Amino acid sequence: MKIHIRQGRMIDPASGLDRVGDICVAAGRIVAMGEMPADFQPNQTIDAEGLIVMPGLVDLAVRLREPGNEYRATLESEMLAACAGGVTSLACPPDTSPPLDETGLVEMLKFRARNLNRLHVYPLGALTQKLAGERLTEMAELYDAGCVGFSQADFPLVDTQVLMRSLEYAATFGFTIWLRPQDNWLARGGVAHDGLVSSRLGLPGIPSAAETVAVMTILLLMRETGARVHLCRLSTAEAIEMVRQAKAEGLPVSCDVSIQHLHLSEMDLGYFDPNLHLVPPLRSQRDRDAIVRGLADGTIDALCSDHTPVDDDAKQLPFGETEPGATGVELLLPLALKWAQVSGLPLASALACVTSRPAGILGKTCGRMVDGGLADLCILDPQAWWKVTPASLKSEGKNTPFSGYEVQGRVRYTLVSGQVVYQD
Amino acid sequence: MSENPQLNADGSLRHLLTIDGLPSSLLTRILDTAEGFVAVNDQEVRKVPLLRGKAIFNLFFEPSTRTRTTFEIAAKRLSADVINLNISASSQSKGETLLDTVDNLSAMQADMFVVRHAQSGAAHMIARHVAPHIHVINAGDGRHAHPTQGLLDMFTIRRYKGEFHNLCVAIVGDVLHSRVARSQIHALTTLGVPEVRVIAPRTLLPVGISQMGVQVFHDLAQGLKGVDVVIILRLQNERMRGARLPSPQEYFRYYGLTPQKLAHAKPDAIVMHPGPMNRGIEIDSAVADGQQSVILPQVTYGIAVRMAVMSMLAGN
Amino acid sequence: MNLPDAEALISEMADIIRPHLTADSVLVGMHTGGVWAAERLHPLLDPAMPHGSLDISFYRDDFGQRGLHDHIRPTHLPFEVEGRDILLVDDVLYTGRSVRAAMNALFDYGRPNRIRLAVLIDRLGDRQLPIAADYAGVGVHVPQGKHIHLVREEHGGLQLRLVDVA
Numbered sequence: 001m002k003i004h005i006r007q008g009r010m011i012d013p014a015s016g017l018d019r020v021g022d023i024c025v026a027a028g029r030i031v032a033m034g035e036m037p038a039d040f041q042p043n044q045t046i047d048a049e050g051l052i053v054m055p056g057l058v059d060l061a062v063r064l065r066e067p068g069n070e071y072r073a074t075l076e077s078e079m080l081a082a083c084a085g086g087v088t089s090l091a092c093p094p095d096t097s098p099p100l101d102e103t104g105l106v107e108m109l110k111f112r113a114r115n116l117n118r119l120h121v122y123p124l125g126a127l128t129q130k131l132a133g134e135r136l137t138e139m140a141e142l143y144d145a146g147c148v149g150f151s152q153a154d155f156p157l158v159d160t161q162v163l164m165r166s167l168e169y170a171a172t173f174g175f176t177i178w179l180r181p182q183d184n185w186l187a188r189g190g191v192a193h194d195g196l197v198s199s200r201l202g203l204p205g206i207p208s209a210a211e212t213v214a215v216m217t218i219l220l221l222m223r224e225t226g227a228r229v230h231l232c233r234l235s236t237a238e239a240i241e242m243v244r245q246a247k248a249e250g251l252p253v254s255c256d257v258s259i260q261h262l263h264l265s266e267m268d269l270g271y272f273d274p275n276l277h278l279v280p281p282l283r284s285q286r287d288r289d290a291i292v293r294g295l296a297d298g299t300i301d302a303l304c305s306d307h308t309p310v311d312d313d314a315k316q317l318p319f320g321e322t323e324p325g326a327t328g329v330e331l332l333l334p335l336a337l338k339w340a341q342v343s344g345l346p347l348a349s350a351l352a353c354v355t356s357r358p359a360g361i362l363g364k365t366c367g368r369m370v371d372g373g374l375a376d377l378c379i380l381d382p383q384a385w386w387k388v389t390p391a392s393l394k395s396e397g398k399n400t401p402f403s404g405y406e407v408q409g410r411v412r413y414t415l416v417s418g419q420v421v422y423q424d
Numbered sequence: 425m426s427e428n429p430q431l432n433a434d435g436s437l438r439h440l441l442t443i444d445g446l447p448s449s450l451l452t453r454i455l456d457t458a459e460g461f462v463a464v465n466d467q468e469v470r471k472v473p474l475l476r477g478k479a480i481f482n483l484f485f486e487p488s489t490r491t492r493t494t495f496e497i498a499a500k501r502l503s504a505d506v507i508n509l510n511i512s513a514s515s516q517s518k519g520e521t522l523l524d525t526v527d528n529l530s531a532m533q534a535d536m537f538v539v540r541h542a543q544s545g546a547a548h549m550i551a552r553h554v555a556p557h558i559h560v561i562n563a564g565d566g567r568h569a570h571p572t573q574g575l576l577d578m579f580t581i582r583r584y585k586g587e588f589h590n591l592c593v594a595i596v597g598d599v600l601h602s603r604v605a606r607s608q609i610h611a612l613t614t615l616g617v618p619e620v621r622v623i624a625p626r627t628l629l630p631v632g633i634s635q636m637g638v639q640v641f642h643d644l645a646q647g648l649k650g651v652d653v654v655i656i657l658r659l660q661n662e663r664m665r666g667a668r669l670p671s672p673q674e675y676f677r678y679y680g681l682t683p684q685k686l687a688h689a690k691p692d693a694i695v696m697h698p699g700p701m702n703r704g705i706e707i708d709s710a711v712a713d714g715q716q717s718v719i720l721p722q723v724t725y726g727i728a729v730r731m732a733v734m735s736m737l738a739g740n
Numbered sequence: 741m742n743l744p745d746a747e748a749l750i751s752e753m754a755d756i757i758r759p760h761l762t763a764d765s766v767l768v769g770m771h772t773g774g775v776w777a778a779e780r781l782h783p784l785l786d787p788a789m790p791h792g793s794l795d796i797s798f799y800r801d802d803f804g805q806r807g808l809h810d811h812i813r814p815t816h817l818p819f820e821v822e823g824r825d826i827l828l829v830d831d832v833l834y835t836g837r838s839v840r841a842a843m844n845a846l847f848d849y850g851r852p853n854r855i856r857l858a859v860l861i862d863r864l865g866d867r868q869l870p871i872a873a874d875y876a877g878v879g880v881h882v883p884q885g886k887h888i889h890l891v892r893e894e895h896g897g898l899q900l901r902l903v904d905v906a
Contacts (some may be wrong), residue, residue, distance in 0.1 A: 195631055195632060199631050200606070202568030203567070204567070313521065316521070318543030318544070456812065459812070463816065468821070471848065473844070735803075
């Protein structure tokens with residue numbers, strides 16, 4: 001299959017490339033950028049005039065809901081949703097049912113994903129067996145089976161001794177541990193940020209300290225153990241400042257935030273909108289401002305969707321009883337563009353947060369668009385507006401706080417390894 | 425989802441879910457209407473035919489004999505048909521969801537739901553879900569709101585103090601977990617009470633409470649100085665011993681309302697309590713049964729206020 | 741259309757009513773015009789006679805269409821209704837529906853011996869219920885689209901006024 005992508009605005013955030021030209025794809029790779037070689041005979045030509053051609057997105061948190069939660073969403077539906085969002089590589093957390101704590105489960109997931117022949121799925125292995133926070137999983141074997149890192153997903157470790165041992169063990173092999181920092185005692189019973197809005201609505205609060213205490217603990221243990229840690233879904237200004245200092249000190253730490261936390265705050269909870277029940281909770285306006293700044297200055301390495309399809313039954317309950325999480329893999333790109341526009345950030349810098357920078361955390365070469373490289377591409381119409389509605393989302397999960405929003409930026413084509421896997 | 429879910433497009437009340445966000449004119453109208461219903465209690469036949477043929481479902485997902493009874497009496501005095509449903513958490517967990525229950529009852533031609541639930545926001549969720557002709561009254565949701573209690577407290581204050589704009593009101597106790605306190609604070613500030621105080625140890629106050637327009641005190645004697653109205657909140661049993669409070673004895677010693685502490689308030693100050701009381705923990709019997717206590721009138725007025733709310737909603 | 745003077749009408753009516761009073765008579769004005777008229781009648785009839793006021797909002801038959809009326813005033817009947825001869829006073833008798841509501845309300849306070857109706861204006865020809873006034877100041881035909889009622893002026897004087905139906 002040879003594809004000729006004609007006259008698109010080629011943007012590669014990693015290299016700084018930003019110019020109009022042609023891209024030729026053959027045998028899964030980019031074989032020419034700029035002008036089409038005279039002898040290139042395409043089977044398909046994509047007219048990309050007025051469109052942006054960029055590396056496919058890399059999303060660090062997409063729940064595919066398999067195995068175990070197929071009633072919510074399936075690998076097929078969520079991978080299609082990812083393709084529709086221009087995502088070509090994704091990391092999936094281990095909070096499936098059962099959790100990804102055995103090589104067999106990881107191999108099955110990779111096998112199923114490969115058979116669907118769509119995008120690159122990078123599983124995160126469970127850090128502890130059954131995510132119970134007690135016994136380590138066979139990390140080295142899981143790594144060999146394809147896990148790119150190890151995580152407790154949304155079941156943060158309570159036992160700090162287990163935390164320290166797991167960091168030591170991971171450091172032995174040079175694995176990255178992905179942790180969502182949360183002190184479970186301080187967060188206990190809470191469903192919203194402990195602040196003005198939760199006070200008003202009478203929702204049990206999760207104080208900022210639940211995150212900062214955990215981040216401080218993790219950073220101190222990183223110094224002790226030399227382990228590499230990726231902090232997932234930071235939500236507080238203080239935690240971002242701690243990461244800034246830790247990076248300055250040279251600790252091997254990275255972090256990400258979700259699109260929800262980049263754009264929303266506790267003020268958006270309105271009248272108990274269950275779509276805004278998230279973990280970590282949406283925090284104050286000040287925290288949101290710190291997230292915006294941290295992502296722009298590189299303290300925060302990546303922007304992810306934290307894609308969590310939840311069925312309606314689990315959302316049609318009183319706020320505190322609803323299952324937290326939002327669907328978002330199809331919104332990652334438009335919301336990154338919106339952030340760039342609102343913050344006056346160069347387009348390429350914003351796009352780096354969803355391409356090359358998260359790829360760096362995965363330790364993969366994806367998220368780039370270079371001559372000779374894998375043809376994982378996203379072709380988007382940056383001008384097109386569309387409305388977020390249940391019908392406009394391919395994901396089985398329709399739960400998003402952005403429902404009803406008009407967003408700009410529509411994916412027209414997604415190519416994975418040189419194959420068109422999605423076309424609008 | 426940003427528009428106020430309890431108001432119709434013309435600004436009239438469709439549901440009563442919280443006092444937060446309701447205009448002062450509407451609160452005053454409810455209180456004025458309730459005055460009319462107080463007289464009904466003097467009738468030989470303590471009943472008016474307003475809601476004849478209407479079906480009101482008391483949906484209590486959290487046990488409360490007292491509140492349910494006052495709603496039941498109010499509905500019956502309006503000649504409505506009242507159906508009480510006490511739905512324990514256990515029967516819910518057998519499978520039928522909250523909204524299934526609501527749908528089923530709606531199919532039985534319900535006109536109004538009075539909802540009590542342990543989760544904040546439960547009444548809002550039901551109100552979002554029901555058909556347009558059905559009205560929802562929040563009879564207490566989690567820590568969020570208990571608007572009819574807040575209104576009956578305002579009614580009581582107005583009866584004893586005449587007006588709001590020259591008052592100093594102190595709310596004492598577990599504000600953090602109290603839906604009653606939240607509704608009172610919104611009602612008092614909306615009706616123009618210039619000084620609303622909360623008095624409690626820091627473990628019983630929500631974050632940012634001062635931004636709700638109240639002054640914070642930690643010392644009971646200081647906080648009561650010169651107040652016209654003292655509202656004592658109930659301290660739940662399970663909160664008397666733990667990480668928030670060491671013991672009921674220590675609580676009573678520092679925050680219990682005794683005649684000595686009450687002496688710091690104005691001589692004609694009234695004492696209120698939403699009930700049920702823990703005598704000897706948040707309030708001394710000498711105060712609860714004393715001259716300044718208006719705790720029993722609160723209960724009586726509660727019926728008139730609930731009749732007013734029910735008839736206003738049913739007519740809108 | 742010439743409207744009679746309300747104050748003069750009330751004095752005339754008092755003279756007619758006075759001979760029919762009994763030891764059990766009480767005066768009840770219907771909010772709002774009836775209450776004003778009853779306040780005038782009271783000293784003219786018998787200052788010692790008990791009198792009260794009645795709000796019929798809770799007994800109206802248009803609740804289903806119009807909802808609860810604004811400005812509900814408490815009913816105030818500082819006497820036993822049981823066995824009394826009630827003189828019910830309203831400003832205008834029109835469809836008869838208000839009087840129906842008032843009688844229902846009174847019966848919820850007790851069983852009166854007798855209820856007599858006194859109105860300043862008997863608006864002729866538009867009755868919807870089998871109700872008639874025992875004492876009427878004057879009978880008038882009011883054009884469709886108009887509404888006649890009693891108003892109280894700033895200095896306290898009562899006047900009949902014809903207005904367009906809103």
